[in-house]
Amino acid sequence: MWVDLAQPTDAELGLLVDPFAFHPLSVDDARSAVQFPKIEQYPGYLYVILHDLEMASPHQLATRDVDFFVGHSYLVTVHDGSSVALSQIRTACGRYDRMMADGPVALFHRIVDAIVDHYRPVMDHLETRIDKMEEEAYDGSDSLVRRVIRLRRELSSTRRIMVPQRDVLARLARREFPGISDELSFRFRDVYDHVVRVTEETLLFQDRVTGILEVHLAAVSNRLNQVMKVLTVMSTIFLPLTVLTGMWGMNVPLPHLPGGPDAQFWWVLGIMLSLSAGMLVVFRRLRWI
Numbered sequence: 001m002w003v004d005l006a007q008p009t010d011a012e013l014g015l016l017v018d019p020f021a022f023h024p025l026s027v028d029d030a031r032s033a034v035q036f037p038k039i040e041q042y043p044g045y046l047y048v049i050l051h052d053l054e055m056a057s058p059h060q061l062a063t064r065d066v067d068f069f070v071g072h073s074y075l076v077t078v079h080d081g082s083s084v085a086l087s088q089i090r091t092a093c094g095r096y097d098r099m100m101a102d103g104p105v106a107l108f109h110r111i112v113d114a115i116v117d118h119y120r121p122v123m124d125h126l127e128t129r130i131d132k133m134e135e136e137a138y139d140g141s142d143s144l145v146r147r148v149i150r151l152r153r154e155l156s157s158t159r160r161i162m163v164p165q166r167d168v169l170a171r172l173a174r175r176e177f178p179g180i181s182d183e184l185s186f187r188f189r190d191v192y193d194h195v196v197r198v199t200e201e202t203l204l205f206q207d208r209v210t211g212i213l214e215v216h217l218a219a220v221s222n223r224l225n226q227v228m229k230v231l232t233v234m235s236t237i238f239l240p241l242t243v244l245t246g247m248w249g250m251n252v253p254l255p256h257l258p259g260g261p262d263a264q265f266w267w268v269l270g271i272m273l274s275l276s277a278g279m280l281v282v283f284r285r286l287r288w289i
Helices: 010-016 024-031 083-094 104-117 119-139 142-173 182-248 259-285
Strands: 002-007 038-042 045-057 060-071 073-080
Touching: 002 010, 002 083, 002 142, 010 024, 010 073, 024 038, 024 060, 038 142, 045 104, 045 119, 045 142, 060 104, 060 142, 060 259, 073 104, 073 142, 104 142, 119 142, 119 182, 142 182, 182 259
Parallel strands: 002 073
Antiparallel strands: 038 045, 045 060, 060 073
16 A cells, blocks of 8 residues: 655644554654655654655756655655656556555655656756856856855755765665565665765765866956956056156256257157067066066
8 A cells, every 4th residue: 555645734644643653753754844864663664764856947956855654564655746756656556556566665665766766867967067167167257156156055955965865775775674675675775876876976066066166266366367467567568658757747957858849759759669669578578468
C-alpha cells in the first residue's frame, strides 16, 4: 500500500497519527516545510527525509524535501506536490501492477532512484550557466558579480543538502536496517554512487565559481590599471606644459626668445609640442604606453 500525501492538510496529516500511529517526532518533522536529509529507525517503520532538486526558474535552483515512512506493508510519502519524480512513479504504478507488488521497500527504492535521476538535468543546467559566466569573466561586467554570488549561494545550499543525503544513502547501501534486503542494498549502492558524483560535481562547481569571481576581479583591476596608466601619462605630459604657461603668463619681465613679440607665442608652443613629443617617445620606449 502506498499513501501519497501531496500538499497535505492538517486533517490528512492526522492520518500519520491515526491509523498509522507514527512517532510524534517523525510526524512533527513531516509537518515541517524544510528538514535536512536524515534516516531514523522507529519501531515498525523507517523514517527517511530526502531532497529533490529542480530549477524553479532558469536562474534559480530549488530544493524540496520528501518524507518517507517505510513499513513492512506500506509506504507513506509526504511532500509539497511539485516533485516530478513522484508524479512519474505514481503514473507508472497505475500502469504496471508489478511495481506495487514488489513491496514498499522496492517502491521506496524506485522513488529514490527517480529523484536522483532528476539531478542530472539540474547539474547540466548549472554547468551551462557556469560555462557562460566563465566566458563573461574577462569582460568585467558589473552584473556578473551579482549572478556569481547568487549561484555560489545556490551551490552552497545544494552542498548542505547533498552531503547528508549521501550519508543517508550510504547507510541504506550498507544494509544497516533489517527491512533492506541484499538485492535492494545493491540497488541503493548504485543510487549512492550517483549521489556521490553529484556531490563531487557540486564541490567542483563551487571551485569554478570562486575562480570566475577571482578572474572577474582581476580583469576589473587590470582595466582600472590601464585607465590609471593613461591618466598618469597625461598628467606627466601636462606638468611641464603647465610650468611653461605659468612662467610666460607672469606679469614680470622674462627673457625674450629670438624674434619679435609676435614670435614668442610660436616659440613657447613649439617648446611645448617638442616636450610632449619627446616624453611620448621616452614613454613608448620604456613600454609605459
